[in-house]
Amino acid sequence: MRLFEIAAFAVRGLTANKMRSGLTTLGILIGVASVILLIAVGNGASSAVQQSIAGLGTNILTISQQRAQQGSPVKPLTTADAAALVGADSPGIRHASPVVSAQATASFQGTSYAIGQFLGTDPRYFETTNSGVAQGNLFSDNDVQQARKVVVIGATVATQLFPGLDPVGKSVLVNNIPFTVVGVLTSKGSSGLQDADDMAVAPLTTTQNALTGYGSLNQIVVQAVSADALPRAQAEATTILNGRHRIGEGATADYRILSQDQLLTARTATTETFTVLLASVAAISLLVGGIGITNIMLVTVTERIREIGIRKAVGAPRSSILGQFLIEATLLSLFGGALGVAAGVIGSQFTIAGIQPVLVPSSVLLAFAVSALIGLFFGSYPASRAAKLRPIEALRHE
């Protein structure tokens, strides 16, 4: 008996019951597609976070205040500290921008919006953080000196407050104080966890005057002359600030310097946790999908044990029955798996819950291989057991 005849039986077996074949294919499809998509979403989220951090630039140091040990006084970070960081003593440092942040609600013609991040700083901040304007202009040093009430807003704030309008030149009320919008920042996109466009930046002086008062700065953002100079810049900043804050040898400083690298490491650790979490969800969905495939394959074969008995009774050798069911299971698994991969790949082109999924090629391979193997095994193993039965036992099977 030729292989061709066995294959013909397999194809006829599949087409004779389109409903059953369709459901089996669907089961495998869902199993494969969900695993691919879940892993792609997890991967997308983590790479978005990494990109948003990398987008800030690799030559940045962030100095923030830190509670010192009990008893020792805390000196606030001041504009003077920021100014002192740039000079002849610190050739590794290019700029140092003082930054304050405020809780701010902006309103325009009755619409009000709580801005995610409202910062007061100097114009160098934009250069340091790779920020540019999409519309209008950034504010200038002159605006800072004159404490003009101008503000540059992020894309999210622009769409929330000025849907369909050009925000440049409009006057918004920030905590009831009128500010003029001078520019809209280029969109940096959402990282999935945090919207980088949900922000507004105003001159430091204005922000302190109108919103925060003249307390400690929240941060000093330092730009090193180059990425290579970062360690040097960090050492220089430490020396200068230790001097100004009178921190002795071995004492704990009342400020903290974080480089972008360290920030990246910290964030990477969190996104890794996130990825592990998603991987376990994926593993579970693979398991659930696998059980679904197992189930439908077992039902299919059990339903056909009588048919196996009939074939054996008219003289089918065990090998040809095995071959038929193996080919049927292979066709179903490959077809369902291929459709699942297609569905997963197409699905990952869409943004899901604010996250742009990024395909992991190995996950496609894994999902496909695992489902195909499960389908193959549970499609052919019960059939091989049935093929070993005496014809009459198979025929009596309920």
Added chain:
Amino acid sequence: MTPVIEVEGLRKVYGAGDTAVHALRGLDLTVQRGEYIAIMGASGSGKSTLLNILGCLDVPSAGTYRLDGIDTSDFAEQQLSLLRNRKIGFVFQSFNLVPRTTALANVELPLVYAGVRRAERKARALAALELVGLTDRSTHRPNELSGGQQQRVAIARALVTSPAIVLADEPTGNLDTDSSREVLGIFDRLNASGRTVVLITHEDDVAAHATRTVRVVDGRVAGVLV
């Protein structure tokens, strides 16, 4: 001449312990080549059990079954499928057609496993269907056929390989008198052409076609009427 079928002390027990059913209790039977045997007996007496063993579809719990002088327990799985395919034609009490498959494909089935080429297969299957008067139903599926028609498809499937032995379990049980007569005519012709026929029946006029009637009572042969 070696008998084509030689059965000695055949026993078949279903299940075990208290619930064990002794379907055959030491049955002896010898069938010579070219005989036409009718097996009769009460319901549950073990007729189907016997025929299934004769058709190599089941194995006895004890006793020997020699087919053409060879003990069937010596056959390997592969030889058994070959026997079922070439030597024996079996008609089931409950038809056992492959569902969702046309009458023609059902009749062709043994020929496919025998390795017969497509064109010849189709011609032979159609000839077998013609023999049972179902040429016009060849493209129908089992669920589109009446009980009697399914019975006749099953008979065509048993005949299509021209087996030396035809075993039929109540082949006329579902047929009206006319089709019954036709089917019995087929068995008569098969027997006339030298084939051995063993059939189970409850009807005396069916048994009248046979050369010998074997009466089974409680898993044993009660008496042989000539």
